[in-house]
Amino acid sequence: MRQKRAKAYRRLLHHYVLHYHFREPYQVLIDPTFAEALVRFQVHEPLKQLGSVLHGKVKPMITQCCIAALYDAENHARNELQNSDEQQTYKQAIALAKTWERRKCNHKGTQTAGACLASVIGEKNQHRYMLAADDVQVRRSLRRSVPGLPIVHYSQSVLVLEPMSDVTEQHIRHMEQSKSALSIEEQRILQTPAFSPASTNANAPSQPAAPKRKRAKGPNPLSVKKSKSAGKSAGKAGGLPEGSAPSKSHATPAGRSGTSSQSYVSSISQPTSQRRRNKKRGRGSHSTVQ
Ligand SMILES: [Zn+2]
Numbered sequence: 001m002r003q004k005r006a007k008a009y010r011r012l013l014h015h016y017v018l019h020y021h022f023r024e025p026y027q028v029l030i031d032p033t034f035a036e037a038l039v040r041f042q043v044h045e046p047l048k049q050l051g052s053v054l055h056g057k058v059k060p061m062i063t064q065c066c067i068a069a070l071y072d073a074e075n076h077a078r079n080e081l082q083n084s085d086e087q088q089t090y091k092q093a094i095a096l097a098k099t100w101e102r103r104k105c106n107h108k109g110t111q112t113a114g115a116c117l118a119s120v121i122g123e124k125n126q127h128r129y130m131l132a133a134d135d136v137q138v139r140r141s142l143r144r145s146v147p148g149l150p151i152v153h154y155s156q157s158v159l160v161l162e163p164m165s166d167v168t169e170q171h172i173r174h175m176e177q178s179k180s181a182l183s184i185e186e187q188r189i190l191q192t193p194a195f196s197p198a199s200t201n202a203n204a205p206s207q208p209a210a211p212k213r214k215r216a217k218g219p220n221p222l223s224v225k226k227s228k229s230a231g232k233s234a235g236k237a238g239g240l241p242e243g244s245a246p247s248k249s250h251a252t253p254a255g256r257s258g259t260s261s262q263s264y265v266s267s268i269s270q271p272t273s274q275r276r277r278n279k280k281r282g283r284g285s286h287s288t289v290q
Helices: 002-020 032-040 046-054 064-081 084-098 113-121 136-145 166-180 184-191 196-200 206-217 221-239 253-289
Strands: 026-030 058-063 101-103 129-132 151-155 158-161
Touching: 002 046, 002 158, 002 166, 026 046, 026 113, 032 064, 032 084, 032 151, 046 058, 046 151, 046 158, 058 064, 058 113, 064 084, 064 101, 064 113, 113 129, 113 136, 136 151, 136 166
Parallel strands: 026 058, 026 129, 058 101, 129 151
Antiparallel strands: 151 158
16 A cells, blocks of 8 residues: 555656656645644654655745744643643644744735745745645645645645645646647648648648659769760670670779770860861961961
8 A cells, every 4th residue: 555655646746847847855835734743643754754755855844924823823822721732732843843944925914824825835836835734724725726736734644645636637738738739830831832731631741752852863964974885885895795785774893984084085085186176277377377
């Protein structure tokens, strides 16, 4: 049972970390009733217990109003109830609360613990607080109103992490939907005419891309040269052993070099002969002038 619960808590906290970016040490706001419960249940190492349930390091915090509420309760037990046991409980709770970090709430005049915690946590729990409270009303009101707020409380001396609230589940679903939705720019691109058939036909985008590639491969200059050279080389390479000449596509390196040199020679020889003719004509013309 314990292992099963620990596994469930780990999974639950993983969701809080994933969606709300909780980080260790987890800031746990402790309300007066929880501080009192720690004393009542004689929890020797409250931080260790909180840490084992929340699967991480914990930073306990108490607001100014919440510690003031503990002082008020102690005074009430001493003066009005005259219950020394209860007074002692609150005294110990105050001593414990003094070891925790004091969260400044700057409320003018002490507010009730519930009102103070609600204002400190806020509507969206921006500062990523966790709540440790035993007061049912405080837990219930914050659970219903604030998404992404992990809450722990004591259930018959067993520290319990509350399951995810409906508000939190809805909020996570909403965030995931907004993430998966297309951005304005993406929507604009899809609305362009080039992409409009793609939305109707799934095979359409792959088809226009394929012929473009084929066209690019078609007019490969190397393949054209090979075919010409192969014809010439076939004439020259008639003396070569059979089978070597007709293979136009796979020309031998010797054939390649030969054809290339031939082509170069032919290309060069023509202009040189023309030059010579021109020179001769030029000489003739010059000579006539002189
Ligand atoms: Zn306050």
